Amino acid sequence: MGTMDHPLSPPAAPSVPVERAGARLTVDLDAIRANYRLLRQQAGPAACAGVMKADAYGLGMAAVAPALVREGCRVFFTAHVDEGMRLRTLVPPDATIFVLHGPPPGATRAFLEHDLVPVLNDPAQIADWRAAARTLGRVLPAAIQFDTGMSRMGLAPADLQALLDDPARLDGIRPVLAMSHLACADEAAHPLNALQCERFRAGLERLRARFPGLPGSLANSSGIFLGGAFHHQLARPGAALYGINPQPGTANPLRQPVSLAASIVQTRTVQAGDIVGYGAHFTACAPTRIATISIGYADGWLRSLSGRGHVFIDGARVPVVGNVSMDSITLDVSAIPAARVAPGQLVELLGAHQTVDDVAFEAGTIGYEVLTRLGSRFHRSYLGLA
Ligand SMILES: Cc1ncc(COP(=O)(O)O)c(C=O)c1O
Numbered sequence: 001m002g003t004m005d006h007p008l009s010p011p012a013a014p015s016v017p018v019e020r021a022g023a024r025l026t027v028d029l030d031a032i033r034a035n036y037r038l039l040r041q042q043a044g045p046a047a048c049a050g051v052m053k054a055d056a057y058g059l060g061m062a063a064v065a066p067a068l069v070r071e072g073c074r075v076f077f078t079a080h081v082d083e084g085m086r087l088r089t090l091v092p093p094d095a096t097i098f099v100l101h102g103p104p105p106g107a108t109r110a111f112l113e114h115d116l117v118p119v120l121n122d123p124a125q126i127a128d129w130r131a132a133a134r135t136l137g138r139v140l141p142a143a144i145q146f147d148t149g150m151s152r153m154g155l156a157p158a159d160l161q162a163l164l165d166d167p168a169r170l171d172g173i174r175p176v177l178a179m180s181h182l183a184c185a186d187e188a189a190h191p192l193n194a195l196q197c198e199r200f201r202a203g204l205e206r207l208r209a210r211f212p213g214l215p216g217s218l219a220n221s222s223g224i225f226l227g228g229a230f231h232h233q234l235a236r237p238g239a240a241l242y243g244i245n246p247q248p249g250t251a252n253p254l255r256q257p258v259s260l261a262a263s264i265v266q267t268r269t270v271q272a273g274d275i276v277g278y279g280a281h282f283t284a285c286a287p288t289r290i291a292t293i294s295i296g297y298a299d300g301w302l303r304s305l306s307g308r309g310h311v312f313i314d315g316a317r318v319p320v321v322g323n324v325s326m327d328s329i330t331l332d333v334s335a336i337p338a339a340r341v342a343p344g345q346l347v348e349l350l351g352a353h354q355t356v357d358d359v360a361f362e363a364g365t366i367g368y369e370v371l372t373r374l375g376s377r378f379h380r381s382y383l384g385l386a
Helices: 029-043 053-057 059-072 082-090 110-115 122-135 158-166 189-211 356-363 367-372
Strands: 021-028 075-078 096-099 117-120 142-143 172-178 258-270 287-294 312-314 318-320 329-332 346-350 379-383
Touching: 021 029, 029 059, 029 379, 053 059, 053 082, 059 082, 075 329, 082 096, 110 122, 110 142, 117 122, 117 172, 122 142, 122 158, 122 172, 158 189, 172 189, 287 318, 312 379, 346 356, 356 367
Parallel strands: 021 379, 075 096, 096 117, 117 142, 142 172
Antiparallel strands: 021 258, 258 287, 258 346, 287 329, 312 318, 312 346, 318 329
């Protein structure tokens, strides 16, 4: 099937009609496609997958996956089997979908019915997949993940050794990928990178003794920028597709696909000594113009941004004052012309003046968390839909 033949499914993330929404989220699919091209070029000659877990990091898998398909992406990763099932309806039949968490007990059927490939992470998952193959009388594909130092998922070194010592454990299983995951790839100088790189190379070589030509995959977004030794045959970027800087501290080579703007609900002038917001954590020291905007921690604007950070009005930095509420935050707009802060007008939270990484830094977290917390009450729109 040609890439253009595949129907583009409409974005499935909930979208509130624009006139009723408190905030507007815009996702630029052309920017995501450009990021994919850059990552694929950087990872080349390795192939480049797209990581779609958590609804494409909160941006809407139903729009993001077909956009990557248009760029020729044919390998995808989800975390959960249900995510994989949904993704299967969005990509061409020849696309491979790996499910990182592997098959939970009882979910074998879903894998087979939706043509999903499990990542097998421990001996029990391998035994279950092998049993499924035996029951069906078929050889079933799988990725094998082994741990190289993160101690989160994948076969422990002793389990990998046991597998190599007793190859019958893989009877009925056709490994199509060997993979591992880097713990510190966003810190290029971290010594664990070289250690994991070498452990992966060695483990892959041993697996290839039994499965010649088995492709390997180690690099996430940041790993792509650590050099060719990390690339192997398949890179697995998620965050960088969505604009997160893969190497903090160096210039971000990626485009920013996400814009977020919230509307002003109310403005008022408070006097010296008046408090603003829950907990009375902000006290005005002079007459201050306060604007309340329609976004809060229930929408993913983290409560740790209480009294911290900025939004932008016509490019001017406007400080957040007081605590973040569930549905609103308060701004000191004293320096902004009154005509520009009327109810209904929009302020920029993410966009040309502020990236996801900027907000994450202020919030004491990472861009991944900011993106994946983005809420369900926005008006969502997509630029670059085919
Ligand atoms: C196993 C695995 N591979 C790839 C990725 C993508 O990583 P990143 O978003 O840092 O590119 C993740 C995400 O955490 C992951 O868990």
